[in-house]
Amino acid sequence: MALDNIFGIGGSALNAQTVRMNTVASNLANAGTVAATDADAFRGKRAVFKAILKDQLNGQDNNKGGVQVTSITDDPTPIKKMHDPGNPSADKDGYVYLSNVNEMSEMVEMMAANRSYQNNVEVINTARQLMMRTLDIIKS
Amino acid sequence: MSLFDTALSTHAQSLTARSQRVEVLAQNIANADTPNFKARDVDFKQVFRNTQEDVMKTTHSQHMELPVDTSTDGMMYRIPFNVAFDGNTVELNVEQAQYGKAAAEYQATVNFLQDEIGGLRKALRGE
Numbered sequence: 236m237a238l239d240n241i242f243g244i245g246g247s248a249l250n251a252q253t254v255r256m257n258t259v260a261s262n263l264a265n266a267g268t269v270a271a272t273d274a275d276a277f278r279g280k281r282a283v284f285k286a287i288l289k290d291q292l293n294g295q296d297n298n299k300g301g302v303q304v305t306s307i308t309d310d311p312t313p314i315k316k317m318h319d320p321g322n323p324s325a326d327k328d329g330y331v332y333l334s335n336v337n338e339m340s341e342m343v344e345m346m347a348a349n350r351s352y353q354n355n356v357e358v359i360n361t362a363r364q365l366m367m368r369t370l371d372i373i374k375s
Numbered sequence: 376m377s378l379f380d381t382a383l384s385t386h387a388q389s390l391t392a393r394s395q396r397v398e399v400l401a402q403n404i405a406n407a408d409t410p411n412f413k414a415r416d417v418d419f420k421q422v423f424r425n426t427q428e429d430v431m432k433t434t435h436s437q438h439m440e441l442p443v444d445t446s447t448d449g450m451m452y453r454i455p456f457n458v459a460f461d462g463n464t465v466e467l468n469v470e471q472a473q474y475g476k477a478a479a480e481y482q483a484t485v486n487f488l489q490d491e492i493g494g495l496r497k498a499l500r501g502e
Contacts, residue, residue, distance in 0.1 A: 238396035241401040246403035257409075284409040300402030302409050328499075351408055354467065358401050361478050365397065368485050369390070374490060 240299065241362035247287060247301030248355040254304045255282045255348040262336045263345075269317075271324045277334035279310035279341070295312070310335055321370040386488040392422040393481045399450070400474045403465050411462040414470065421449030434458055438501040 252319045258280040287298050312335040320329030324329040396417040406412040425448065433439070455464040 237398040240398050244398070246404045252408075284406070286406050286409050286412050300398070301404070302405050313489070319410050322470050347408070349434050352405065356402050357475065361474065362397065362401065364477055365394075365485075367410070368482055371488055372485060 238362055238366050241281050242359060243298040243300040245355045245359040245362070247298045247303060247354060249359075251282070251284055251304050252348050252352040252355070253304045254307075255284075256345065256352070258282050258307060259341050259345045259348065260272055263338065265334055266341070268338040269319075269322060269324050270335050271326050271331070273314050273316070273332050274313040276332035277336065279315070279334070279336045280307050280312060280314070282307050312337075379495070383488065383490050386484055386491060389423060390481070390484050390488065392419060392448075393477065393484055394418075395422055397474070397477045400470055400477055403470045404474065405446070407463070407467050407470070408465060408466045409465075412465060414455065414465045414483060415450055416453050418449040418451055425449065429462075448449070 262279045265277040268277045282304045283306045284302050285301050287301045314335050316330045317331045317333055318326055318329055319331045322331045325331050396419060399415055399417050403414045403416075406414075425450070453464060453469075455466055455467075458464055
């Protein structure tokens with residue numbers, strides 16, 4: 236039955252948005268970190284979404300049409316370095332490497348994830364109501 | 376066709392078609408942030424026609440086939456007002472409005488079905 240699938244689809248979306256929210260939390264938590272080398276510097280993380288298509292499923296098709304997180308990629312923005320010889324993490328020239336997280340865009344990302352999450356909760360709620368109404372047919 | 380089939384068939388089949396549409400719209404909303412996802416919708420007429428097993432069949436060699444295309448499943452891509460930069464064509468406001476409408480239509484069909492059952496029950500009791 237088609238209404239059953241909505242719980243799987245909505246659930247997959249809730250899961251994906253939670254992963255997105257987690258990456259935002261991690262980015263914001265690490266926004267102020269400094270590192271001794273360019274390679275060690277913290278790079279912002281982004282969840283990559285992809286629709287779940289029929290041919291990707293192994294037998295179970297209750298999430299078909301839902302969404303999944305395929306990978307988490309690093310933000311390619313170049314790392315900034317700052318001259319701070321007093322910092323214990325400074326390299327031999329006195330530079331520390333800052334994270335490339337932009338707090339503003341992280342806040343926007345957080346709000347977008349929040350709204351999408353709410354939307355999908357609403358979808359699931361409506362589907363549940365429709366299902367209850369359908370079950371009540373026999374009561375009339 | 377028995378009494379129950381005639382009384383309930385249309386609305387029961389329409390309930391199936393309506394629940395399919397609700398599912399497709401839920402898929403759109405779930406994928407509102409997926410890059411390159413194309414929003415889809417259901418052609419209700421086509422899906423409803425596909426759920427009906429015995430709609431206007433030819434029973435004689437002289438009968439002519441109705442020009443009905445049963446090859447498609449009624450799924451179509453939505454034409455967006457604006458395409459997002461990442462190729463996503465889901466417009467959340469449109470989808471939410473359609474989802475609300477589809478839910479209302481589903482409930483309307485449930486009400487019709489309920490009335491039919493109530494009528495049958497009354498007839499059976501013979502009150």
